[in-house]
Amino acid sequence: MKVLKFIGIGIVGLIVFLLIAAMIIPKDYTVSVSTTINKSQLVVFDYVKMIKNQEKYSVWVMKDPNVKIDYTGVDGTVGSKSSWVSLDDNVGVGSQQITKMNDDRIDFDIHFEKPMKGDDSSAMIVESLSDNQTKLTNEFYGHADYPMNLMSFVFKGFIEKDQAQNLANVKKILESQP
Template sequence: MKILKKLLLGISIIIAGLLIAAIFIPNEYKITHTVTIQKPQKEVYDYVKMLGNQKEWSTFMEADPNVKITYSGKDGAVGATQYWKGNDDVGEGSQKIIRLDGERIDVELHFIKPFEGINRAGSIIKPINSSSCTHTEVFYGSESYPKNLLNIPMKMMLEEYFIKNGNNLKKRLENK
């Protein structure tokens, strides 16, 4: 009985500690990664704004070679939507282009599985000179208390994906 009491007390202390820590963790987070690409800004922008091109550089799409993808609207235009349904690593959801301005591409992400949620993401492509530019991938997330405890591991996981995405995009475009 004493062991059970100590075990329950230990678990209670851990849970209380996590709940207290969650008070100090921001509900919102932003993840960015920037890579320099030796291609003109317009060429990179025109490539990245096409949702259909993501299967060539996105690590999310690489996670399931059998992912089912459908499109609606005109690809590369505001309102274009990509719907995906894949394995447990890829999940199910959609993304819709909500803003294009020649330098920035913003999408609204609607995740269905494994977790329901709506987030925003984007790409910012800025010229360095006439033959190179930077591509910054950005993701905006938010979780309410106490789920905001997951923001730290989520941010670390997404940062790894973004590094891979940037390297894939750079390699794809520079070797084109």
């Protein structure tokens, strides 16, 4: 009986500790991943600005070959949008829209409907390193309300892994082109 009481006190203590820790952990977080691509800045920029190209490199899109994607607006311009519906919870339901663009950066607003509701944003930053070498950075700007912000460490790990794979896919696609 004393063992059960000790275990119960330990569990309550752990929960209290985690809730206090969640008060300290920031609610906003950024995940940033970069790679170098042996192509010009213009070639890389022209490729990643096209939302439809994500069908070829995004691990999230490729997780469900039956995902339904609708595109509105002129692809590769401010206002263009993709909306997706998938029965696979790893893909879910949501949309992304280009909200801002200049010669070296594309900003997106991302809206998630399922499996969890949320609004976040991301950016693709395309920096010229030389005539034929470009640094491509993918940044994700997330938010998690208390106490879910405690899980941001887990979210960040998953997002970083997938972003790195997305950039590796873009690199492979672009460097295989003449």
